[in-house]
Amino acid sequence: MKRIYSILVENRSGVLMKVAGLFSRRCFNIDSLAVGETEDKNVSRMTIVSSGDQRTIEQIEKQLNKKLDIIKVKTFEESVSINRELMLVKVKYNRNNRRDIMEICEMMKAEVVDASDNQMLIQLCDTPERTSVFLNKMLKGVSIVEVARTGMLALQKCVE
Amino acid sequence: MMNGADIMVKCLQAEGVKHIFGYPGVAIAPFYDKVYESDIEAVLVRTEQSAAHAASGYTRGYNTELPGVCAVTSGPGATNLITGIATAYADSIPLICITGQVNSELLGSDVFQEADITGACESFVKYSYLVRSVEDIPRIFKEAFHVAITGRKGPVLIDVPIDIQQASVKSFKYPETVEMRTYKPTVKGNGAQLKKVIKELEKAKRPIICAGGGVLLSKGKYELLSFAEKNNIPVVTTMMGISVVPTDHPLCFGMVGNNGKVYANKAMNEADLIMMVGARVADRAISQPDLITRNKVMVHIDVDPAEIGKNAGPTIPLVGDVRHIFDELLTYDFESDYSAWIKELNDNKVALARKRNPNPEFVDPAGFISMLSHKMAKDAIYIADVGQNQIWSCDNVCIREGKFMTTGGMGTMGYSIPAAIGAKCRRPERQVVAVCGDGAFQMSMCELATARQHNIPIKVVVLTNGFLGMVREYQHFNYNDRYSVVRLDGNPDLEKLASAYDIPFVRVRNDAEASDAIDEFLREDSSYIMEAVIDPMDIVR
Numbered sequence: 163m164k165r166i167y168s169i170l171v172e173n174r175s176g177v178l179m180k181v182a183g184l185f186s187r188r189c190f191n192i193d194s195l196a197v198g199e200t201e202d203k204n205v206s207r208m209t210i211v212s213s214g215d216q217r218t219i220e221q222i223e224k225q226l227n228k229k230l231d232i233i234k235v236k237t238f239e240e241s242v243s244i245n246r247e248l249m250l251v252k253v254k255y256n257r258n259n260r261r262d263i264m265e266i267c268e269m270m271k272a273e274v275v276d277a278s279d280n281q282m283l284i285q286l287c288d289t290p291e292r293t294s295v296f297l298n299k300m301l302k303g304v305s306i307v308e309v310a311r312t313g314m315l316a317l318q319k320c321v322e
Numbered sequence: 323m324m325n326g327a328d329i330m331v332k333c334l335q336a337e338g339v340k341h342i343f344g345y346p347g348v349a350i351a352p353f354y355d356k357v358y359e360s361d362i363e364a365v366l367v368r369t370e371q372s373a374a375h376a377a378s379g380y381t382r383g384y385n386t387e388l389p390g391v392c393a394v395t396s397g398p399g400a401t402n403l404i405t406g407i408a409t410a411y412a413d414s415i416p417l418i419c420i421t422g423q424v425n426s427e428l429l430g431s432d433v434f435q436e437a438d439i440t441g442a443c444e445s446f447v448k449y450s451y452l453v454r455s456v457e458d459i460p461r462i463f464k465e466a467f468h469v470a471i472t473g474r475k476g477p478v479l480i481d482v483p484i485d486i487q488q489a490s491v492k493s494f495k496y497p498e499t500v501e502m503r504t505y506k507p508t509v510k511g512n513g514a515q516l517k518k519v520i521k522e523l524e525k526a527k528r529p530i531i532c533a534g535g536g537v538l539l540s541k542g543k544y545e546l547l548s549f550a551e552k553n554n555i556p557v558v559t560t561m562m563g564i565s566v567v568p569t570d571h572p573l574c575f576g577m578v579g580n581n582g583k584v585y586a587n588k589a590m591n592e593a594d595l596i597m598m599v600g601a602r603v604a605d606r607a608i609s610q611p612d613l614i615t616r617n618k619v620m621v622h623i624d625v626d627p628a629e630i631g632k633n634a635g636p637t638i639p640l641v642g643d644v645r646h647i648f649d650e651l652l653t654y655d656f657e658s659d660y661s662a663w664i665k666e667l668n669d670n671k672v673a674l675a676r677k678r679n680p681n682p683e684f685v686d687p688a689g690f691i692s693m694l695s696h697k698m699a700k701d702a703i704y705i706a707d708v709g710q711n712q713i714w715s716c717d718n719v720c721i722r723e724g725k726f727m728t729t730g731g732m733g734t735m736g737y738s739i740p741a742a743i744g745a746k747c748r749r750p751e752r753q754v755v756a757v758c759g760d761g762a763f764q765m766s767m768c769e770l771a772t773a774r775q776h777n778i779p780i781k782v783v784v785l786t787n788g789f790l791g792m793v794r795e796y797q798h799f800n801y802n803d804r805y806s807v808v809r810l811d812g813n814p815d816l817e818k819l820a821s822a823y824d825i826p827f828v829r830v831r832n833d834a835e836a837s838d839a840i841d842e843f844l845r846e847d848s849s850y851i852m853e854a855v856i857d858p859m860d861i862v863r
Binding site for chain 1: 440441444445448449452469474502503504505626627628631632635
């Protein structure tokens with residue numbers, strides 16, 4: 163079962179290590195982890211995607227709540243949140259496939275943000291599923307130089 | 323002009339600290355320089371691990387409002403402390419561990435005696451601080467003491483770079499309150515849940531309370547016992563829970579677990595309601611947690627919500643401080659009659675008592691420990707080390723108004739002697755007896771000098787069998803008697819060793835000699851070493 167943990171932490175050195183260390187020590191999975199400052203510069207938000215059975219999911223939340231650098235833990239399923247991932251892909255292109263790549267990008271609303279005479283850097287911000295489809299299916303025939311992904315960010319949907 | 327070290331000492335004084343346990347070195351020298359002119363007595367241990375164990379004994383000697391404090395230097399001093407910190411963490415013993423650190427400017431450059439101790443200890447401490455500014459010292463100390471002794475208790479580490487200790491400060495003001503937005507442990511139990519517990523107890527025919535170390539840590543043993551007595555509910559304990567109820571109490575049915583009483587485990591299996599109180603449901607106490615909760619109601623009372631449901635699914639979780647919760651539970655009156663169940667347990671107690679065939683050529687450790695603990699003062703503190711001596715102690719010790727200490731979670735050999743030093747320091751009026759095997763004794767015998775130097779009279783019993791008995795027993799059952807690396811050849815002559823430390827000594831070779839020797843051993847409040855020679859092939863099962 164997939165689970166998202168949206169965690170507000172004190173923005174101090176060592177906090178990332180403590181949280182990551184907790185996951186590794188207790189054999190919890192981290193599918194992805196993203197960290198960044200919030201509107202309050204003393205507070206960061208970590209978005210961790212994990213998976214496990216019901217007991218593990220509950221334990222992760224309880225163990226996170228024990229950490230003294232953690233201010234608040236929210237946990238929810240993917241279905242109740244807006245989920246996004248940013249991906250940068252550098253690909254090789256030539257005259258023959260340039261148009262195809264551009265078409266794929268257009269289809270997926272990806273943007274070419276940098277280019278040289280044989281490489282281009284594509285940016286895509288979408289759900290993790292769609293970024294994976296873009297990379298693994300649609301760019302299958304294209305020679306990929308390197309890829310960087312942020313891991314998933316998520317916030318619960320707006321309430322009425 | 324004051325410096326950071328002055329402030330550190332003032333913080334300790336503000337918390338009421340009278341003793342610290344430690345080992346100096348360059349990186350903690352500014353602090354010890356200020357201790358020198360203070361009213362705090364610094365006890366010089368012989369290796370840093372003992373500083374943490376002594377601080378643990380100090381904490382447990384009283385009622386844990388004041389955590390024991392240890393202070394050591396950076397690098398090897400700090401890393402030597404780790405086993406002691408981990409031991410305290412596993413048993414939720416509050417400690418304040420102060421380590422010196424290299425100059426802040428040099429942090430991360432691998433200079434002499436630098437160790438990333440906050441990083442190394444991350445999974446063994448409740449919280450840790452690396453002090454980056456001298457102004458932060460009062461707040462950090464205030465928080466550290468608060469965190470250590472509230473909620474689920476545990477060790478807190480404060481790592482102080484030498485330049486911070488030396489930095490000058492104009493004034494000192496110890497904060498009166500703690501403000502931590504991330505830390506608010508639950509103390510009071512949820513009212514609706516409490517009522518549910520009472521309802522289940524009304525329905526139950528065969529309830530049992532399983533008391534763990536958390537009961538002692540919350541100072542809730544009298545409340546728990548009053549509740550058990552008021553409603554006639556039998557009590558079993560985990561290893562850490564020994565002494566929650568007097569071992570000779572009619573409602574006490576011994577220790578559970580794979581080294582516990584057969585009848586205690588049977589009682590747990592056959593109960594229809596288990597109140598698990600301040601216990602982790604760890605593997606040595608409850609080997610098959612899924613089985614033990616089958617077809618029964620389990621109420622799990624713990625201050626740490628993460629312990630509830632971690633190893634066994636509870637029917638009724640109840641988060642809060644044990645003492646508060648039992649205070650609340652005591653206000654409810656309900657009809658119950660568990661006398662048939664109690665009678666059944668008492669019959670089992672007789673029928674399933676462990677039968678031993680002791681070798682008459684040696685001291686029978688079971689009978690010896692029983693006799694020793696019966697002869698000890700009613701309020702004495704009994705500290706069992708780790709190994710066969712520990713299991714024999716758990717199985718046979720008599721604790722009335724006194725305390726029983728051991729390291730149940732980590733099982734750290736060599737705990738008993740330094741812990742006895744700490745406990746005696748805290749409770750000079752009490753008799754303190756450490757019981758260890760010849761393996762554990764040799765891990766900590768250097769601390770006899772600490773006891774001598776600081777005039778801390780501790781009684782040490784060494785059960786000698788020339789083996790690492792617990793491992794030998796394990797090899798007997800599981801490795802076909804292939805006794806690999808468990809012979810303790812080369813043991814010192816304990817009589818000569820005692821005489822070298824100028825500590826009186828008595829050796830007991832068989833049961834006939836035991837009674838007089840124990841009387842002599844306990845007669846005066848002075849250090850004493852008693853060696854009991856036991857059968858090398860004896861087993862605890």
